[in-house]
Amino acid sequence: MDSALGHDTDLTAVCPVRGVLDRIGDQWSFLILLSLEDGPRRFNELMRQIGDISRQMLSRTLRRLEEDGYVTRTVFPQVPPRVDYALTPLGRSFMEPMRALVAWADRHHPAILDARGRYGA
Amino acid sequence: MDSALGHDTDLTAVCPVRGVLDRIGDQWSFLILLSLEDGPRRFNELMRQIGDISRQMLSRTLRRLEEDGYVTRTVFPQVPPRVDYALTPLGRSFMEPMRALVAWADRHHPAILDARGRYGA
DNA sequence: CCGTATCCGCAGGGATACTG
């Protein structure tokens, strides 16, 4: 039995997950990673694709993702400047378990909505 | 190819995941669900097992989890009062993809720490 | 074009005290 999910689990042993969730559980990280899945993107491309993110948050979130090794930042020394963001192997591998979560959410979203509906009743 | 992760993905189609992440991406929800995996738990049992959660947050988070259909709340009409929280089938099924995420985090946590270390350098 | 600095409002979450 897995040490992180077993019966007499010491919940502090789950810290790695919490560390991950704390970082990518925010409003934007996952959406950005998703955008980068098909290949490198420039800053404003990400802005447009995500749509309602502010420059501030896109910048901050990209920094954090870079810091944690999920994405790379590549500056092309030219004018006008060009910066590409891309998934690292780590970032790409992260999307695998997340894909399962997306699938789960798709499948069970109606059930959740239904539960919320019944809650008030 | 999955509509939620395909190439020309409309990111609004990913809303279900965001809805899930918004709810369980917080600091406590996942830890609570984890605690409930081995069976029903009473309020103060959860308090003790999680350790550093406040009554306030435990209460609030349990309500949300109940509202979304992840857990049930069962009141035993006796004195002193007794309330059991338990995973629903939905909550239990949710832990399956999360297990994959836990496994990923366990495996790649060192790489993330390493990346953070190199970032300042 | 690609950001950062600054300012600010608001919700998340802790501490504490009180109730059924």
Added chain:
DNA sequence: CAGTATCCCTGCGGATACGG
């Protein structure tokens, strides 16, 4: 035992303006 009510503080995240 099992919560809720209240207060308060912090940090997320938006808007805007400015720098490389």
